[in-house]
Amino acid sequence: MSRKSISFGGLSSLVGFHLRWASGEFALDFRTSLEGTGMRQVLVGILAIVQANPGINQGGVGKALGIKRANMVSLINELVQRxxxxxxxxxxxxRAFALKLTEEGEALLADCLARIAEHEQRLLWRLTALEQQLLVDLLSRIGPRPA
Amino acid sequence: MSRKSISFGGLSSLVGFHLRWASGEFALDFRTSLEGTGMRQVLVGILAIVQANPGINQGGVGKALGIKRANMVSLINELVQRxxxxxxxxxxxxRAFALKLTEEGEALLADCLARIAEHEQRLLWRLTALEQQLLVDLLSRIGPRPA
DNA sequence: TATTGTTATACTCTATAACTATA
DNA sequence: TATAGTTATAGAGTATAACAATA
Known part of the structure; x- marks a missing residue:
C-alpha cells in the first residue's frame, strides 16, 4: 500500500523512456507466449529471415538482425541441432553455408507466429488497427540522419 | 556489396519487431551521447526518479523502474560513491534510507538530460513534434488488459 | 509474518580479439 | 587483403535464494 503514486519526473516526456518500457513489456509477454516451445525472440527472428531469404548465410542473417558473427554461431547451431x-x-x-528451413522449421515458425499474433493483440488491445499501423509507421521512421 | 537487399518476411508486420529495433537504436545512440559521463540508461532513470521523489527509498525506485531489489544495491552504491x-x-x-540528489547529482542529471534531448532529436528528426507526441501517446497505451 | 537492504550466484546477451580456411 | 565461420572470453543485465535488522 503506497500512500501516493510516484512521479517519473523528466522521464515521462522522453520518447526513449516509453520506448524502452514498451519494448520491455513486449519482451516479457513474448517469453510467456512462447513458453514450452523453447524459442526466444532472436531465434524466431532468425527463422523468419531464413524463410524469407532461402540460401542466405549466417553473416547475412546476423547483419539483418544486428547480431555479431561470433554470437551467431551458437544460435544457428541451436536451430540446426533442433x-x-x-x-x-x-x-x-x-567458406559459407546456405541456410534454409526444414519442414519442421516451417511448422515451428508457423506455430510461433500464431502465438505471436495473439501476444501482439494482447498488448495492443487499446489501439485500433489503424493506430497499430500508425505506430509501425512512426517506429520505422526512427533513426539517425544518414551521413 | 550485396547483390540484392534481404527481406524481413513475416517480421515486418510485427509491432514487436519494430519496437525492439527502435529501442535498440535508441539504446545505442544513448550510449554514445553520454560517453565520457560514465552514465547509463538505468542510472539516469534512477537520478530522475529520485529527483522527482525526494526521500524515496531504494525499493521504491526499483519498483518504479522495474529493477529487482538485489540489483538496486550496486546501482545505488555507484551513484552514492560518485x-x-x-x-x-x-x-x-x-531499515530504509531516504534518497535525494546532491548538488552534484542535480548538475549531473541536468547535463545528461541536455545530452539526451539532443540524442532524441537526432533519432526523431524524421518525425514532426506532433508525431513525436503521438508516438509517446501510442506507446503509453501499450500493455495487457488489467485482470 | 512481512519488508528493506544485502550477499552470493547463475544465466543470458552482447562485445572484442584472435584463429582457420577460403576468396 | 578481405571475408565466413569459429573459439574464447569479458562485461552488462537480469533472475533467484537466503540472511540480518527492523516493522
Whole structure:
C-alpha cells in the first residue's frame, strides 16, 4: 500500500523512456507466449529471415538482425541441432553455408507466429488497427540522419 | 556489396519487431551521447526518479523502474560513491534510507538530460513534434488488459 | 509474518580479439 | 587483403535464494 503514486519526473516526456518500457513489456509477454516451445525472440527472428531469404548465410542473417558473427554461431547451431534449419555447403563459396528451413522449421515458425499474433493483440488491445499501423509507421521512421 | 537487399518476411508486420529495433537504436545512440559521463540508461532513470521523489527509498525506485531489489544495491552504491545521491537514515523506518540528489547529482542529471534531448532529436528528426507526441501517446497505451 | 537492504550466484546477451580456411 | 565461420572470453543485465535488522 503506497500512500501516493510516484512521479517519473523528466522521464515521462522522453520518447526513449516509453520506448524502452514498451519494448520491455513486449519482451516479457513474448517469453510467456512462447513458453514450452523453447524459442526466444532472436531465434524466431532468425527463422523468419531464413524463410524469407532461402540460401542466405549466417553473416547475412546476423547483419539483418544486428547480431555479431561470433554470437551467431551458437544460435544457428541451436536451430540446426533442433532440426529447424538445414545447413548445406555451397560450391560457389566453400567458406559459407546456405541456410534454409526444414519442414519442421516451417511448422515451428508457423506455430510461433500464431502465438505471436495473439501476444501482439494482447498488448495492443487499446489501439485500433489503424493506430497499430500508425505506430509501425512512426517506429520505422526512427533513426539517425544518414551521413 | 550485396547483390540484392534481404527481406524481413513475416517480421515486418510485427509491432514487436519494430519496437525492439527502435529501442535498440535508441539504446545505442544513448550510449554514445553520454560517453565520457560514465552514465547509463538505468542510472539516469534512477537520478530522475529520485529527483522527482525526494526521500524515496531504494525499493521504491526499483519498483518504479522495474529493477529487482538485489540489483538496486550496486546501482545505488555507484551513484552514492560518485557523490550524485545522498543516503540518510530516517527515524520512521530504520531499515530504509531516504534518497535525494546532491548538488552534484542535480548538475549531473541536468547535463545528461541536455545530452539526451539532443540524442532524441537526432533519432526523431524524421518525425514532426506532433508525431513525436503521438508516438509517446501510442506507446503509453501499450500493455495487457488489467485482470 | 512481512519488508528493506544485502550477499552470493547463475544465466543470458552482447562485445572484442584472435584463429582457420577460403576468396 | 578481405571475408565466413569459429573459439574464447569479458562485461552488462537480469533472475533467484537466503540472511540480518527492523516493522
Amino acid at each position: 532440426g529447424a534449419i538445414g545447413r548445406t555447403e555451397t560450391p560457389q563459396d566453400r | 557523490g550524485a545521491i545522498g543516503r540518510t537514515e530516517t527515524p520512521q523506518d530504520r
